[in-house]
Amino acid sequence: MHALANPSRLVxxxxxxxxxxxxxxxxxxxxxxxxxxxxxxxxxxxxxxVRIMYVHVPAAWMALFCYSCMAAASAVALIWRIPTAxxxxxxxxxxxxxxxxxxxxxxxxxxxxxxxxWWVWDARLTSVLVLFFLYLGYxxxxxxxxxxxxxSRAASILALVGFVNVPVIKFSVDWWxxxxxxxxxxxxxxxxxxxxxxxxxLVMAVAFTCYYLWxxxxxxxxxxxxxxxxxxxxxxxHG
Amino acid sequence: MDDLLHMGGYARFVWPAFAATLLxxxxxxxxxxxxxxANETRLxxxxxxxxxxxGETGT
Numbered sequence: 001m002h003a004l005a006n007p008s009r010l011v012x013x014x015x016x017x018x019x020x021x022x023x024x025x026x027x028x029x030x031x032x033x034x035x036x037x038x039x040x041x042x043x044x045x046x047x048x049x050v051r052i053m054y055v056h057v058p059a060a061w062m063a064l065f066c067y068s069c070m071a072a073a074s075a076v077a078l079i080w081r082i083p084t085a086x087x088x089x090x091x092x093x094x095x096x097x098x099x100x101x102x103x104x105x106x107x108x109x110x111x112x113x114x115x116x117x118w119w120v121w122d123a124r125l126t127s128v129l130v131l132f133f134l135y136l137g138y139x140x141x142x143x144x145x146x147x148x149x150x151x152s153r154a155a156s157i158l159a160l161v162g163f164v165n166v167p168v169i170k171f172s173v174d175w176w177x178x179x180x181x182x183x184x185x186x187x188x189x190x191x192x193x194x195x196x197x198x199x200x201x202l203v204m205a206v207a208f209t210c211y212y213l214w215x216x217x218x219x220x221x222x223x224x225x226x227x228x229x230x231x232x233x234x235x236x237x238h239g
Numbered sequence: 240m241d242d243l244l245h246m247g248g249y250a251r252f253v254w255p256a257f258a259a260t261l262l263x264x265x266x267x268x269x270x271x272x273x274x275x276x277a278n279e280t281r282l283x284x285x286x287x288x289x290x291x292x293x294g295e296t297g298t
Contacts, residue, residue, distance in 0.1 A: 037257070038243065048247035055260045098267050106256040113252050211264060218271045225278040232285045 021214035028207035035200035060103035066096030074156035091219035097135035123176035134162040
């Protein structure tokens with residue numbers, strides 16, 4: 001915990017682990033794409049269009065996972081006043097926003113052939129769109145103030161308040177009538193999906209998680225260096 | 240190979256989904272690496288200037 005609160009040690013840690021995450025991302029992504037596009041069978045109802053699932057579902061999981069990480073880091077930053085936690089949340093936001101965007105776009109591309117429409121204003125789709133705007137709001141707030149500390153504080157509060165949306169998304173398919181199918185992997189009674197389709201799904205999810213860690217470490221390191229640059233410039237201006 | 244490209248008639252939905260994923264994730268990665276490199280260069284410059292001026296401590 002102390003090592004993570006110390007910016008210089010965190011820069012070294014990020015430098016050490018980022019290359020490993022890079023290797024893990026490339027290997028698992030290659031395996032995942034092979035399983036998803038070539039080695040897995042078409043669905044008996046959906047045919048080849050089911051392959052969209054292998055990017056859509058992991059992207060949607062990551063959208064929620066990144067937001068949860070961002071909210072947790074924001075809570076740590078607000079409660080214990082640890083600036084590096086704020087930077088970790090700030091580093092996570094654009095990655096989560098990209099995953100949310102991809103969940104929406106690939107979902108749309110899957111919805112057109114399967115539901116006959118690109119978009120419906122139902123609970124699942126709308127709550128994920130809200131998640132996307134929460135990410136954008138967080139990014140806008142955290143960069144809106146001249147004093148980065150004030151912006152980060154406002155953004156952290158937004159991240160925490162917006163966390164109510166995460167369980168709403170997860171359970172939206174059970175609470176409301178929706179075109180979107182209910183959970184078939186993370187559900188009581190075990191996965192309702194064949195092993196030949198579960199394998200590519202999980203490998204892609206691991207690949208996306210490694211990607212998140214990799215890019216988060218790069219961005220975190222970059223944020224810490226940017227803070228040092230600001231500190232030096234301030235010192236020179238006033239010193 | 241033709242079967243793979245054709246995707247059982249769903250090619251115009253399946254391939255854009257995978258392409259969008261790789262483009263967005265690749266783009267974010269490149270942007271992040273570039274921002275990090277720029278900050279590393281800037282910090283090295285500031286440190287170099289700091290070292291050449293007595294009394295400055297750099298980082």
